[in-house]
Structures are given as structure tokens and as C-alpha cells.
Amino acid sequence: MKKKHWLNLLIVLLAGLSSCQKSGVRIYEIPKETEAESPFSVQAPQSESSASPPAPRPVVSSNASEISWTVPEGWKEAALKPMRLASYTSANGQVDISVVKLGGAAGGVASNVNRWRGQVGLEPSSPESIAKAATSFESEGLKGSLFVLYGAENGTLAAIVPYQGMSWFFKATGPSSSLKEEASRFNEWVESLRVP
Amino acid sequence: MLIKIPYPLKKILNPIASLKLTVACLLISILLVFFGTLAQVEFGIWEAQNRYFSTWWVWETIQFGEWSIPLFLPGGYLVGSVLLINLLAAHGTRFKLTWKKSGIVLTHIGILLLIVGGFITGATSHEGAMSIREGDSSRFIESFHERELAVVDKSDPETDQVVAFDTSLFQTGYRVDHPDLPFFIDVHQYFPNSRLRMREDGAVGQFTRVNRGFGQRIAVRPHRETFKQDEQNLISMEAKLVDKDSNQSLGYWLFTNAIVASQSVEAAGKTYQISLRPTRTYVPYAIKLIDFSHDKYPGTQVPVNFSSKVQLANDEGTVDRESLIYMNHPLRFEGRTFYQQSFGENDKLSVLQVVKNPGWQLPYLSCALLALGLCLQFGIHLGQFLKRRGA
Numbered sequence: 057m058k059k060k061h062w063l064n065l066l067i068v069l070l071a072g073l074s075s076c077q078k079s080g081v082r083i084y085e086i087p088k089e090t091e092a093e094s095p096f097s098v099q100a101p102q103s104e105s106s107a108s109p110p111a112p113r114p115v116v117s118s119n120a121s122e123i124s125w126t127v128p129e130g131w132k133e134a135a136l137k138p139m140r141l142a143s144y145t146s147a148n149g150q151v152d153i154s155v156v157k158l159g160g161a162a163g164g165v166a167s168n169v170n171r172w173r174g175q176v177g178l179e180p181s182s183p184e185s186i187a188k189a190a191t192s193f194e195s196e197g198l199k200g201s202l203f204v205l206y207g208a209e210n211g212t213l214a215a216i217v218p219y220q221g222m223s224w225f226f227k228a229t230g231p232s233s234s235l236k237e238e239a240s241r242f243n244e245w246v247e248s249l250r251v252p
Numbered sequence: 253m254l255i256k257i258p259y260p261l262k263k264i265l266n267p268i269a270s271l272k273l274t275v276a277c278l279l280i281s282i283l284l285v286f287f288g289t290l291a292q293v294e295f296g297i298w299e300a301q302n303r304y305f306s307t308w309w310v311w312e313t314i315q316f317g318e319w320s321i322p323l324f325l326p327g328g329y330l331v332g333s334v335l336l337i338n339l340l341a342a343h344g345t346r347f348k349l350t351w352k353k354s355g356i357v358l359t360h361i362g363i364l365l366l367i368v369g370g371f372i373t374g375a376t377s378h379e380g381a382m383s384i385r386e387g388d389s390s391r392f393i394e395s396f397h398e399r400e401l402a403v404v405d406k407s408d409p410e411t412d413q414v415v416a417f418d419t420s421l422f423q424t425g426y427r428v429d430h431p432d433l434p435f436f437i438d439v440h441q442y443f444p445n446s447r448l449r450m451r452e453d454g455a456v457g458q459f460t461r462v463n464r465g466f467g468q469r470i471a472v473r474p475h476r477e478t479f480k481q482d483e484q485n486l487i488s489m490e491a492k493l494v495d496k497d498s499n500q501s502l503g504y505w506l507f508t509n510a511i512v513a514s515q516s517v518e519a520a521g522k523t524y525q526i527s528l529r530p531t532r533t534y535v536p537y538a539i540k541l542i543d544f545s546h547d548k549y550p551g552t553q554v555p556v557n558f559s560s561k562v563q564l565a566n567d568e569g570t571v572d573r574e575s576l577i578y579m580n581h582p583l584r585f586e587g588r589t590f591y592q593q594s595f596g597e598n599d600k601l602s603v604l605q606v607v608k609n610p611g612w613q614l615p616y617l618s619c620a621l622l623a624l625g626l627c628l629q630f631g632i633h634l635g636q637f638l639k640r641r642g643a
Contacts, residue, residue: 080418080421082416181483
């Protein structure tokens with residue numbers, strides 16, 4: 057009987073130890089950091105009832121430091137949507153092509169690519185595999201990364217070009233079959249990117 | 253071992269020192285290794301280790317074909333602790349320190365060190381990544397697996413005050429609070445993994461109450477948690493912030509690690525920036541990436557070499573030096589080792605793997621002691637045997 061008694065005590069003691077885990081909250085002080093805020097967090101509606109916030113406008117700089125390009129044959133200009141600098145559609149009207157410019161790293165390559173992956177029904181991927189899957193390209197001194205994402209139905213072709221502290225997004229989305237037809241035109245488009 | 257143990261204490265120690273207990277612990281260890289190895293198929297090595305070894309109790313459900321079998325076992329920490337106490341108690345009672353048994357004592361010291369080393373590694377080792385852009389410097393390491401909700405008070409012109417909550421604190425329906433903050437965080441919904449889509453793309457999803465920040469434009473759906481090494485969980489949390497003084501709502505927010513950005517909240521006259529991010533560990537020095545180079549074989553994409561030229565400067569101003577980090581040439585500083593791990597953003601971003609393990613020498617030391625102890629013991633036995641035969 058005595059033996060058991062001590063064994064039990066030992067187990068209770070050890071079980072007690074197991075509850076001594078870290079509290080999960082850490083408080084610390086760090087030297088001032090400047091963190092690039094996402095362009096998404098620009099808007100802050102004042103009243104709780106406003107359900108749809110105003111869409112942030114694209115930053116259109118007035119100086120000449122803009123990227124320009126040649127529109128491939130067959131693409132038609134389309135109505136501008138919020139945040140877009142340019143909008144096109146493919147000849148069959150099924151592929152939507154856009155140009156968006158955002159400040160800083162715009163949340164980072166991985167989070168953007170993972171968002172696009174989600175939109176075409178792909179699983180998110182680690183930043184390392186995303187970096188590996190990217191194709192680098194150079195056009196007139198501009199360096200960018202190309203991402204090709206085909207889901208079961210829809211796909212996205214995207215190029216991210218960092219330029220003068222901004223991130224430029226060149227994107228084509230649509231049904232995978234139509235998108236594959238536009239792939240060569242998309243590459244041609246991206247290769248035409250230039251700065252004055 | 254050397255001390256004479258008084259009788260009443262010996263009475264207590266005897267059952268703890270029991271050999272049956274040792275055997276039971278070893279049997280449980282075998283089971284832990286067996287089920288822990290099987291669990292790696294589903295959960296991967298990191299999660300399996302957490303569930304079976306770096307834990308006090310194991311409470312799992314094992315899928316065996318169509319059967320679900322509950323599994324309840326003492327975890328690795330518990331078995332290790334009991335073995336440790338058992339072995340110490342055995343030396344207090346059964347074993348006598350004689351020259352003839354010196355090999356066994358040495359072997360046991362080796363085993364003790366191995367167990368203690370396991371605890372030290374479990375409690376103090378840390379692994380993460382430091383990502384630095386060319387020209388920028390960094391002073392924090394991001395965890396590979398853990399995520400935190402960081403609330404940063406930016407009101408001080410010199411420093412930022414950070415309150416970081418481990419995501420394990422958040423569960424649907426919980427209120428999370430810290431005395432340093434002027435608001436409560438009421439968790440309305442918490443998804444350990446989720447998928448996010450833009451509402452303007454026509455997506456529908458949950459988190460419809462969100463009326464502040466970027467979350468208003470995002471539809472969230474829960475998703476099955478992943479444990480694969482090349483995938484990461486996108487945590488999403490719908491939370492209501494409540495002012496502590498006025499008890500008024502500061503709005504519903506979406507906090508997620510899928511979007512790398514912080515959101516500003518005004519409360520008690522201060523601005524707080526909140527973000528859900530990989531858990532950060534700050535170090536008292538800064539590492540600046542001067543240049544990252546990525547050499548390829550001419551005409552191919554095959555890398556020959558990639559390296560980071562960094563400048564390390566500590567806060568006291570006593571260290572300021574440059575180093576080159578490349579394959580098999582990590583930078584070691586104050587107990588941490590920085591390896592070149594990855595790169596990105598057109599070779600403008602370098603990712604360093606940062607490893608800290610103060611107990612890394614203990615397994616080597618204990619194995620050496622074990623080997624020495626066994627050799628010594630066999631040697632003594634052999635000597636005795638030869639002596640007897642010679643006699």
C-alpha cells in the first residue's frame with residue numbers, strides 16, 4: 057500500500073509540473089520600427105454602420121517615373137476598376153488583364169501569390185517554394201518575377217515588378233483554357249515593359 | 253551516491269527507485285516512439301514531436317482502418333522525468349559506488365546527461381528565420397511554426413511597446429485581455445486555417461460582421477488544418493475590440509497572417525497597430541544586408557553559390573563587423589547561428605535560418621560517457637575473468 061501511495065504522489069507532482077507552461081503573452085519594448093502598411097489598411101470608416109468602405113484609389117504619380125508598355129495585338133481596353141492603372145480583356149473577352157501599382161512590398165510576394173493561389177483554387181504554398189517557382193525576367197533594366205498559376209478551372213498569370221520603392225502588378229486572370237491561349241501574348245506584354 | 257541516506261528517506265526512495273518502474277518507463281518509451289513515428293505520416297515531424305515527445309501527456313485518437321482508437325499515454329516529458337528521478341533514486345538506494353561498478357556509474361551519468369540534455373533542448377532551443385532586404389537591417393527572428401497577435405503601441409517617439417499574444421490563447425468565444433492594453437479582444441470566430449477571397453471578386457464567406465480595416469473587403473472560409481512542411485496554415489480570426497473604460501465597441505476586425513500588414517486601432521487616445529504574424533524574437537543587435545549575391549553557372553539557372561554580406565552591430569556599440577554568410581559558413585553570434593537558407597524578390601531578399609541550442613554539446617558528451625562507461629565495465633569484468641582463470 058505504501059509503495060502505491062508514493063507512486064501516486066510522484067505522478068501528481070509531475071502532473072502539476074505539466075501545468076507550468078508559459079503564459080502565452082510576451083511584453084517587450086523595441087526601438088522604433090517603421091513598417092510598411094498594406095495599401096488595404098488605408099481606409100478606416102468612422103461609423104460602425106458603414107458596411108462598404110470606399111475603395112482606395114490608385115496612387116497616380118505625376119512625375120515621369122512610370123512604367124509603360126505596348127499592348128499586345130488582340131487585347132481591348134476595358135473599363136478601369138478601383139485601384140487599377142489599366143484594364144484590358146482578351147479578344148474572346150474571357151481573360152481579364154490588369155495593372156496595379158502599390159506602395160512598398162505591398163504585403164510581400166508570398167502573401168500576394170498565396171491570395172491568387174486561393175482565388176484559382178490552389179493550396180497556399182510556403183514563401184520558399186513560391187520564390188523557387190517564380191521565373192525572373194528582365195526588361196529594359198526592370199527586373200521582375202513571373203508567376204504562372206493554373207487551377208482546375210481558372211488561372212492567373214502575374215508579374216511583380218518592384219520599381220522605385222513601389223510594387224507593380226501585371227496580372228491576367230480567366231478560365232485556364234483561355235488563359236493558356238493568352239500566355240504568349242502575356243509574356244510579350246511583360247517583355248515590353250520599360251521606363252522612360 | 254556518496255552520501256549515506258538516512259533510513260526514513262530510504263524508505264521513501266525505495267519504491268521510486270524500483271526496477272519495475274524503470275521497465276514500465278522503457279516500455280512506454282517504446283510505445284511513444286512507435287505511435288510518434290506513425291503520427292509523422294499525418295502530422296509531419298514537428299507536430300508529431302509536439303504531440304508525443306515534447307508533452308507531458310499524450311491524448312490522441314488513432315485511426316486504424318475504419319476504427320478510431322483513443323490513445324492515452326504519458327508523454328515524453330513525463331517518461332523522461334520519471335526515468336530521471338528513478339535513476340537518481342536507484343543510486344541513492346541500490347547502487348554502491350565501488351571501483352567494480354564504476355563503469356555502470358559512468359554509464360548512468362551518461363544517461364542522466366542525455367535526459368537532462370533533452371529537457372534543456374526542449375526548453376531553450378529555438379529555430380527561426382531572419383529575412384532581410386538589401387540595404388535594410390533586421391533585429392528579429394521569425395518562428396517557423398508559431399504565430400502571434402502583436403499589439404504595438406506606437407505613441408512613444410523613441411520606442412514601441414509590444415504586447416504579443418500566442419495564437420494558442422485564441423479560441424472561438426474567448427475574451428483575451430492584458431493589463432497593458434485599453435481594450436479587450438473578444439474572439440467571435442477563430443479558424444486555425446482558412447481561405448481568403450476578395451468580396452469585390454464576388455466571393456462570399458464568413459466574417460460578415462467585420463466593419464473595420466481590410467477585413468471588410470475579404471470573405472473568409474474555414475479550411476482543413478495542414479501539417480505539411482511546404483504548406484502553411486492561414487489563421488483567420490474575427491474579433492471585436494471592446495474599450496475597457498467605456499465598454500464601447502471599437503469595431504469588428506479580421507486578423508489574419510494571410511495578409512502581411514498591420515491595422516491601426518485608436519483606443520484611449522493612443523494608436524495601436526495590430527497584426528497576426530510569425531512569432532518574433534528580438535535580439536539586442538541588428539544585422540544589415542549589404543549585398544546578396546547569387547552566382548549561376550554561365551548560361552543556366554543552376555546556382556553555383558549564394559551568399560549574404562552582412563554587417564552586425566550590437567546595441568552597446570561594442571561590436572560592429574562585417575561577415576559573409578554562405579554554404580557551410582554560418583555566422584555565429586551570442587549563442588545563435590545564422591545560416592544562408594533561402595532568398596527571394598529577385599535576389600534582393602536574403603533569408604537566414606537562425607538556430608539557437610545551448611544544449612547541443614550534451615548528447616555528444618553523454619554518448620562519450622556511455623561508451624566509456626560500458627568499455628570500462630566490460631574491461632573490469634574481463635580483467636576479473638582473466639584473473640580467475642589465471643589463478
